[in-house]
Amino acid sequence: QKEVEQNSGPLSVPEGAIASLNCTYSDRGSQSFFWYRQYSGKSPELIMSIYSNGDKEDGRFTAQLNKASQYVSLLIRDSQPSDSATYLCAVRSDYKLSFGAGTTVTVRA
């Protein structure tokens, strides 16, 4: 079983719609959770971090964490073409960050 699982996509949404990304993890002791955005040929860039159950909003992004279900999600509201990228879910256990395979999002203009 992979440590961090994501749907690979691609997820195609029209401009202005909500993109919903999901991630599950296997280590119940994980404490820190992150969403990174990676454009093709570039390194990941951190867009959200979440540490406690519930929702965390930052601009058009909302992260949701449910530790009991070992589930993390990311909502992108009012999706823009510039949001087209691969979104990586990352989970920290001990000192290591484990990454999911990423979900590719395409926002159609």
Next chain:
Amino acid sequence: GAVVSQHPSRVICKSGTSVKIECRSLDFQATTMFWYRQFPKQSLMLMATSNEGSKATYEQGVEKDKFLINHASLTLSTLTVTSAHPEDSSFYICSARTGTNTEAFFGQGTRLTVV
């Protein structure tokens, strides 16, 4: 966020040669640096973790004699790919953080092509 600079961004080398990649934290002291490898359409795979002044900890399956990591100062870590082969061609990315529970920041990545 903090700035991590990785150099070079692209390198092409001949099979059998060695390549050194540098990772610098520009505006903070990085107690821990991580090296990842990413093959096309795959996720980041952690290769090794280095703490300043001590030997790197390699992940299972990563050859420590092939991928030499040096973390001689709080702002610089290097990864040397020795005797590179075409299968080592990949995107290598470093990240750095200041403490155990702090966020990690990524360098720009190095695209290595071995011909």
